[in-house]
Amino acid sequence: EVQLVESGGGLVQPGRSLRLSCVASGFIFDDYAMNWVRQAPGKGLEWISGISWNSVTIAYADSVKGRFTISRDNAKKSVYLEMNSLRADDTALYYCAKAHHLLWDHFDHWGQGTLVAVSS
Amino acid sequence: DIQMTQSPSSLSASVGDRVTITCRASQGIINYLAWYQHQPGKVPKALIYAASTLQSGVPSRFSGSGSGREFTLTISSLQPEDVGTYYCQRYNSAPPTFGGGTKVEIK
Numbered sequence: 001e002v003q004l005v006e007s008g009g010g011l012v013q014p015g016r017s018l019r020l021s022c023v024a025s026g027f028i029f030d031d032y033a034m035n036w037v038r039q040a041p042g043k044g045l046e047w048i049s050g051i052s053w054n055s056v057t058i059a060y061a062d063s064v065k066g067r068f069t070i071s072r073d074n075a076k077k078s079v080y081l082e083m084n085s086l087r088a089d090d091t092a093l094y095y096c097a098k099a100h101h102l103l104w105d106h107f108d109h110w111g112q113g114t115l116v117a118v119s120s
Numbered sequence: 121d122i123q124m125t126q127s128p129s130s131l132s133a134s135v136g137d138r139v140t141i142t143c144r145a146s147q148g149i150i151n152y153l154a155w156y157q158h159q160p161g162k163v164p165k166a167l168i169y170a171a172s173t174l175q176s177g178v179p180s181r182f183s184g185s186g187s188g189r190e191f192t193l194t195i196s197s198l199q200p201e202d203v204g205t206y207y208c209q210r211y212n213s214a215p216p217t218f219g220g221g222t223k224v225e226i227k
Contacts, residue, residue, distance in 0.1 A: 035216075044207060045209075059215065106166055107209075108166050113163070
């Protein structure tokens with residue numbers, strides 16, 4: 001069974017940093033691209049970053065470009081999201097999502113999410 | 121960037137009704153279109169990909185159609201457990217944009 005478990009969320013002050021982690025199990029992790037998607041309170045789903053299986057191709061939404069960094073460690077079956085210069089509008093539930101196969105593919109499994117709240 | 125526009129933004133229908141949600145892309149995306157169901161307190165769930173391919177385990181009352189710029193998600197007979205918000209997503213290139221969502225309620 002595919003499982004994705006996010007961690008690292010919490011309450012953080014504006015301008016500070018946070019690192020999210022997502023540990024995968026139940027599939028051959030290094031065969032698949034991975035993504036981060038967020039949902040702000042009362043809003044829809046927003047894709048924010050994706051990384052190919054070998055970390056060669058990485059992309060970001062304009063809203064986080066230059067502030068967030070995605071990475072992965074295939075040996076640890078984990079994908080990470082380093083979030084810097086956090087703003088109030090980064091407050092959201094952050095989901096880790098597995099691509100069906102390729103980087104530009106639909107997301108066939110999602111984690112439960114980790115909540116990030118940015119407030120002074 | 122390619123924009124995805126869903127309509128309606130919300131709908132209320134009776135159990136057993138046929139429900140149709142539309143998603144329009146600002147540019148052609150061939151068939152690189154997925155549909156997701158997101159229920160309160162639950163994880164988003166993939167229903168359809170490649171515009172019309174049913175994800176494994178999804179009930180057959182869900183179907184998708186379309187290509188190019190216009191796509192539809194149809195629930196042939198609405199059930200109480202189908203309540204939630206439905207999103208389309210195009211995924212042919214970065215950014216893989218979601219539509220704004222359609223909230224489905226039972227009348």
